[in-house]
Amino acid sequence: MKSWVKGRARRAIAPLAAGLAGLGVEPNHVTLAGLGFSLLAGVFLAFGRFHWAAAWLLLGSLSDMLDGAIARTFDRGSRFGAFLDSTVDRYAELFFFSGVVLYFHHIESSSLYVLLALLAAGGSFGVSYARARAEGLGVDCSVGVMERPERLVLLILACLVGPLALRVVLWILTPLVFYTVWQRIRHVRRRTES
16 A cells, blocks of 8 residues: 555656756755755754744655655666665654654653654654565565655644644654554565465
8 A cells, every 4th residue: 555645745746856857956966955954844843943843844855755756757766866765764754853852851841752752753763664674575565554754744734733733743643653563564474474
């Protein structure tokens, strides 16, 4: 099952990707720009600037979609580009979740939400790691309820609404990322033991 967010987003950004590719923009440059945007999102969130964090996270997410779209549209994809994109995605999530942790630690002084943010980050990394390991075994593993696009949509919406929404999203996100890891483990087991 492909991500429903990813499919719709790919269609929506296709014209922009074609325009950027026509200007000679390289996919790897877009990947690295997205990392910078995610870092800024984390910094703004750490200081409680939720709307700015949402804007930068949205730009980071857009960059994450555009790099692949540019690579596919003009056949500029490479094995290194795919590796760089996956690696950078993990650091982008780390930067953003670090901002969440710092916000709840320094601004709200809430150990509970610091813990939830750390668990959500760890579970998110687990979702991506499970897919990478599965694909290393030759098993397609684009399954689960909380893939990266869905996580990003929830986090962007939470930042747009504010602190209360972020707290609610952490309660939703944390169990669902662990459930997604379980879905992927079950999927790989079925594919490798059948």
